[in-house]
Amino acid sequence: MVIFLNFRQKLGLLKHYGSHKLFHNDLPKISNLYAKQMGNSTKDAATMISEHANRLEISIPRWPSSLNFSYVWLRDHCRCDACFRKDTFQRQNDILSLPLKIRPTYLSHNEKELHIQWPDGHFSKFDFQFLWENSFEGKKHSKNIIKPLTWNRNSFPSFDQIKVPPTVEATRETVEVICPISKTIYGEMWELQADLGMSDTAYTDEYLGSHTDTTYFSEPSRIQVFHCLKQASEGGESLYVDGFHIGEKLYNEDPACYEYLSTTALPGEYRKDGHHFVNVYRIFTHHPVSKKLMQFRCNDFDRAPLSTIPYHEVDKFYMNFQKLVKMLRDQRNEVEILLQPGQVAFIDNWRVTHGRKSFRGTRVLGGCYLGNSDFLSKARVHGLKFE
Numbered sequence: 001m002v003i004f005l006n007f008r009q010k011l012g013l014l015k016h017y018g019s020h021k022l023f024h025n026d027l028p029k030i031s032n033l034y035a036k037q038m039g040n041s042t043k044d045a046a047t048m049i050s051e052h053a054n055r056l057e058i059s060i061p062r063w064p065s066s067l068n069f070s071y072v073w074l075r076d077h078c079r080c081d082a083c084f085r086k087d088t089f090q091r092q093n094d095i096l097s098l099p100l101k102i103r104p105t106y107l108s109h110n111e112k113e114l115h116i117q118w119p120d121g122h123f124s125k126f127d128f129q130f131l132w133e134n135s136f137e138g139k140k141h142s143k144n145i146i147k148p149l150t151w152n153r154n155s156f157p158s159f160d161q162i163k164v165p166p167t168v169e170a171t172r173e174t175v176e177v178i179c180p181i182s183k184t185i186y187g188e189m190w191e192l193q194a195d196l197g198m199s200d201t202a203y204t205d206e207y208l209g210s211h212t213d214t215t216y217f218s219e220p221s222r223i224q225v226f227h228c229l230k231q232a233s234e235g236g237e238s239l240y241v242d243g244f245h246i247g248e249k250l251y252n253e254d255p256a257c258y259e260y261l262s263t264t265a266l267p268g269e270y271r272k273d274g275h276h277f278v279n280v281y282r283i284f285t286h287h288p289v290s291k292k293l294m295q296f297r298c299n300d301f302d303r304a305p306l307s308t309i310p311y312h313e314v315d316k317f318y319m320n321f322q323k324l325v326k327m328l329r330d331q332r333n334e335v336e337i338l339l340q341p342g343q344v345a346f347i348d349n350w351r352v353t354h355g356r357k358s359f360r361g362t363r364v365l366g367g368c369y370l371g372n373s374d375f376l377s378k379a380r381v382h383g384l385k386f387e
């Protein structure tokens with residue numbers, strides 16, 4: 001079975017093992033539809049183009065507001081063969097030849113396209129669809145469509161499941177249908193069972209507080225895949241918490257603490273024979289343009305010596321950090337799932353924390369990591385849109 005934690009809202013469900021229709025989700029579908037309606041103004045007699053000093057204002061009745069395009073932006077985004085290579089999807093016009101004070105000499109449009117004649121004789125055509133999808137203002141409107149639905153113990157969403165044989169190879173095959181597997185210091189596919197030789201608390205039979213993995217990487221792994229290959233004879237339930245729910249709650253209950261943990265950097269560290277990772281990060285990271293919460297990172301086990309905070313601020317750090325971890329350990333926020341052999345969990349490691357209860361007997365988890373760029377690229381190919 002495949003369980004998508006969090007991606008039910010955001011990325012979708014693996015409905016047919018082996019099929020190409022992997023990412024299904026109502027919300028992105030709505031947003032795509034929205035983008036289509038907004039961009040494809042078929043018989044829009046009422047399209048209005050107004051020239052201003054350094055911008056064009058385009059108004060199409062279907063668009064929620066008019067969009068503005070500066071002339072230099074339009075010249076830079078010309079998609080003709082001389083400016084843009086359609087075979088490689090790469091730019092060809094050199095930024096240094098872009099005239100910053102350019103203005104069109106002649107403008108016209110039909111129902112689908114805007115036409116611009118430039119002073120040097122160059123001619124550009126723009127699909128309204130392209131303009132809608134790539135403008136700052138258009139993006140702002142589309143972004144409002146997908147709002148992450150956060151969850152706690154009581155509001156945890158249901159998930160779809162399919163059967164995967166409880167072997168590492170079957171896990172690999174399932175995952176590879178979705179996305180190439182990352183190779184990290186743990187290899188591609190790893191197996192996890194209590195083995196102190198591995199020098200990590202994950203490889204014990206003890207309780208493990210909920211955390212995100214690879215906080216010590218400059219870009220943490222995006223998806224953590226867990227496949228239960230063998231259940232413990234007792235205990236070993238997985239514990240999941242929605243870090244965005246924690247963020248929301250903290251923001252509402254103690255905005256100063258949220259602000260502090262969004263702006264204060266701390267170091268993470270991981271040492272293992274021949275490896276020494278160190279990375280300085282913030283617990284809450286926001287999208288550089290929309291400012292929405294984009295990533296939650298928290299792993300107390302892999303916290304490095306606190307060298308990023310001056311002594312007079314240290315009390316403040318511990319106070320705020322404890323507050324956060326208390327919320328993370330609060331059972332009201334924690335979802336408990338006893339993974340069954342054959343059940344695979346895909347966890348958004350940029351958002352959802354994982355932990356486990358202590359256990360007895362032999363418990364084996366198989367799994368792997370998927371990189372952020374690889375995963376988002378595949379999701380986009382399946383028609384999903386991201387900021």
Ligand SMILES: C[N+](C)(C)CCCC[C@H](N)C(=O)O
Pocket residue numbers: 186190191192200201202211212213214215299301302
């Ligand atoms: C078993 N597996 C490879 C998944 C994880 C092992 C690494 C755990 C590390 N403390 C971290 O949180 O990143």
Ligand SMILES: O=C(O)CCC(=O)C(=O)O
Pocket residue numbers: 192202208213238354355356365
């Ligand atoms: O044993 C578990 O369920 C999780 C262990 C863990 O944190 C990990 O492998 O990253």
Ligand SMILES: [Fe+2]
Pocket residue numbers: 202211212213354
């Ligand atoms: Fe972990």
